[in-house]
Amino acid sequence: MNLHLKTKAQAVIFILIMTVVLLLTSCGNAEGEYIDTAIESANLQFLPPGELVDAGDEIFFIRYPECQLYRLKKGTFVAEHFCQDPTCLHVTEKCAVLGARSNFENYNGTIYAIDSSNQMLMLKDDHFVKVEGIKGGFTHTGGKLYVCESGSNATLAYSENGKLERVVTEEVLGYWRYQIGHYLYGNNGGATNRIDLNKKDAEMEVLFEGWGYTDGTYLYQVDLKESHLYRRDLDGTNPVRLLDEPVLTTVNFDKEYLYFRYFIDQNAAGEKCGEVYRMKKDGTGGPELITTLPEPVRNIYAVSEGDWIYVVTTEGYWQNARETLYAVRIDGSETREITYSDD
Ligand SMILES: [Zn+2]
Numbered sequence: 001m002n003l004h005l006k007t008k009a010q011a012v013i014f015i016l017i018m019t020v021v022l023l024l025t026s027c028g029n030a031e032g033e034y035i036d037t038a039i040e041s042a043n044l045q046f047l048p049p050g051e052l053v054d055a056g057d058e059i060f061f062i063r064y065p066e067c068q069l070y071r072l073k074k075g076t077f078v079a080e081h082f083c084q085d086p087t088c089l090h091v092t093e094k095c096a097v098l099g100a101r102s103n104f105e106n107y108n109g110t111i112y113a114i115d116s117s118n119q120m121l122m123l124k125d126d127h128f129v130k131v132e133g134i135k136g137g138f139t140h141t142g143g144k145l146y147v148c149e150s151g152s153n154a155t156l157a158y159s160e161n162g163k164l165e166r167v168v169t170e171e172v173l174g175y176w177r178y179q180i181g182h183y184l185y186g187n188n189g190g191a192t193n194r195i196d197l198n199k200k201d202a203e204m205e206v207l208f209e210g211w212g213y214t215d216g217t218y219l220y221q222v223d224l225k226e227s228h229l230y231r232r233d234l235d236g237t238n239p240v241r242l243l244d245e246p247v248l249t250t251v252n253f254d255k256e257y258l259y260f261r262y263f264i265d266q267n268a269a270g271e272k273c274g275e276v277y278r279m280k281k282d283g284t285g286g287p288e289l290i291t292t293l294p295e296p297v298r299n300i301y302a303v304s305e306g307d308w309i310y311v312v313t314t315e316g317y318w319q320n321a322r323e324t325l326y327a328v329r330i331d332g333s334e335t336r337e338i339t340y341s342d343d
């Protein structure tokens with residue numbers, strides 16, 4: 001990652017972020033997507049790493065620390081293992097999951113993912129199958145398939161049916177790639193970048209440091225130094241600070257609201273860490289507490305339709321980390337813990 005750590009505070013926050021990333025990526029790699037069924041969802045962010053995807057009537061998500069894929073019908077609260085073969089150990093190629101780990105994407109109703117070696121997968125009927133020849137974090141956007149190729153680290157453009165068209169840049173644009181106008185945006189956690197697709201051999205433009213998100217109209221930023229939330233124009237200019245208090249990088253949004261939790265201390269635990277707030281994107285109305293969960297909130301996922309967001313909490317660290325998934329009504333009227341049919 002191309003990070004420019006200028007201050008001690010930045011370094012501390014970066015270490016915190018990397019701790020969370022490493023915690024999340026013990027099952028595979030840190031690439032991830034959550035995109036395209038809804039640009040209004042926070043699709044440039046590095047976290048969450050595509051471990052939850054809106055699959056229409058259902059959500060699919062990776063359950064940690066088991067690193068297994070589960071499915072949950074929207075409006076219900078009992079998740080099922082994605083592989084329904086009771087004799088399966090979920091390790092061979094016969095398994096329906098076939099190692100799908102992250103970079104989940106719903107594109108035109110087809111679910112894509114990558115496995116722990118960055119091999120692109122697609123869901124066919126009830127099985128994930130390999131998309132031959134494509135390795136790396138990817139996004140379908142602007143009628144193309146953009147891939148940050150594993151190994152070369154170049155950003156490549158494919159046609160939608162998988163034919164290599166060109167090298168967009170010899171650099172890693174970022175974990176998230178999204179086309180708005182003639183720019184391809186990306187965010188690598190350290191900086192939010194874009195590249196002009198109309199220019200041949202265009203150089204990557206660093207717009208700002210910190211975590212980036214977009215709803216197609218604005219860029220949103222959590223800066224590395226102070227963890228403050230800003231809204232910016234699509235060229236990265238005109239920063240407007242949206243909140244007085246610092247927030248955790250796990251900001252997410254739908255059409256109308258931003259969802260977030262406050263950044264309390266460097267341990268990202270303690271009092272108030274279980275509180276989830278929403279705030280109108282136009283800045284009116286002020287932050288509104290919608291739920292208080294018993295454990296520290298780690299990730300917040302908005303889905304494109306429906307009245308619920310999904311919130312992951314984490315207790316403990318490293319291999320001892322325990323996660324819980326909650327469904328929270330966006331108006332705060334109901335919070336439900338997700339349970340598992342195979343437990
Ligand atoms: Zn299986």
